[in-house]
Amino acid sequence: MADFSLAEARRIALRAQGFDKPRPSGRINSQHIRAIIRRLSLVQLDFVNVLVPAHYQVFFSRLGPYDRSILDRLIYQQREFTEQWAHEASIVPMKSWPLLRNRRETHRVRPWGFEEYLSQHSSYVEWVLEQIRERGPLTAEELPTPENGPRRVPNSWFGSVPRAVLEAHFGRGLLAIADRLPSFARAYDMSERVIPAEHHETRISREDAERELIRLSAIGLGIATAADLADYYRMPVASALPRVRELVDSGIIREVRVEGWRGSAYLHRDARVPRRIIAAALISPFDPLIWFRSRTERLFGFHYRFEIFVPQEKRKWGVYVLPFLLGDRLVARVDLKADRTAGKLRVVAIHLEPGADRVQVAEALNVELAQMAEWLGLDPPPASSASIIVSSS
Secondary structure (H helix, E strand, O other): OEEEOHHHHHHHHHHHOOOOOOOOOOOOOHHHHHHHHHHHOOEEOOOOOOOOOHHHHHHHHHHOOOOHHHHHHHHHHOOOEEEEEOOOEEEEEHHHOHHHHHHHHOOOOOOOOHHHHHHHOHHHHHHHHHHHHHHOOEOHHHOOOOOOOOOEOOOOOOOEHHHHHHHHHHHOOOEEEEEEOOOOOEEEEEHHHHOOHHHHOOOOOHHHHHHHHHHHHHHHHOEEOHHHHHHHOOOOHHHHHHHHHHHHHOOOEEEEEEOOOOOOEEEEOOOOOOOOOOOEEEOOOOOOOOOOHHHHHHHHOOOOOOOOOOOHHHOOOOOOEEEEEEOOEEEEEEEEEEEOOOOEEEEEEEEEOOOOOHHHHHHHHHHHHHHHHHHHOOEOOOOOOOOEEEOOO
């Protein structure tokens, strides 16, 4: 069984995630965007807009400034990709639709407990489908509330009953996302009108689908534990383990050891160990590089908690904190805000990780912040290392 140092594992993982090459020097086009999605297999959606919706930043981290409308066109006009529950709600290639069928058939409706509402108002639930079938794509705002009931869903980010009903149909695969409005609201249509028939009608056994999802996870991660592989598509570890063993038996992945990791790790057969990683990138809180927090801590020695929903008095780092990748290490935490009223990118705080070089980090971060501000159409923050806080942990 081969042994890898932790530094080697980090470089393997960063290569698998697309950080092994400098950002393109020319204009970013649709081929660059396609390549990133296909390399990662999925990109988690998140529309929190403190800075920029997180899925757009996944591409910025790897490519630098680009026209966000390119991604939107690929998904909602050219329909080379689609939205579906994968890790969480995600952008996935159309060919992944049949791989996620079992996920749709066992989809747990959100908000939790809303199944009871669906069963009690089944006529309204069916009526919503009929409206879309007859009228075409609709948003939640275009649908009325059921008679004798509230419109709002209390204590839920879904907001309204129509939205929650539409999301239930989407999660179960009866509806798909036809478009996103400028407000980011979803327009839902019958899935057979959005997903090409070659994918919509294809049926794959649960075992074959799980095996393929674990294979895609292994490509995206490069080197990983069984739990890492399972988490990529939010698969129970117990379901993933037989598929992992099958992929080992077929030679697609091999069992290895990583310095400091408990138990076995698995290396994809196409994974390579770069001699070095030259990268400088602010990483979205929902980037697949860091979304499984225990893996982030194992790989980078970086304990990360996204604190936007944590009460202010309990926050340690800030509201919208992004790890800063420099080389093969996460060297700082940067709390950012897009102040669109003032037209400025604001740095709320910068926390330097122990052992990181303040001057080196400041120089690289200033460049990254200037590029991000330009990308977002904002004025950049002043270039300075004086505001960097040296963290003790």
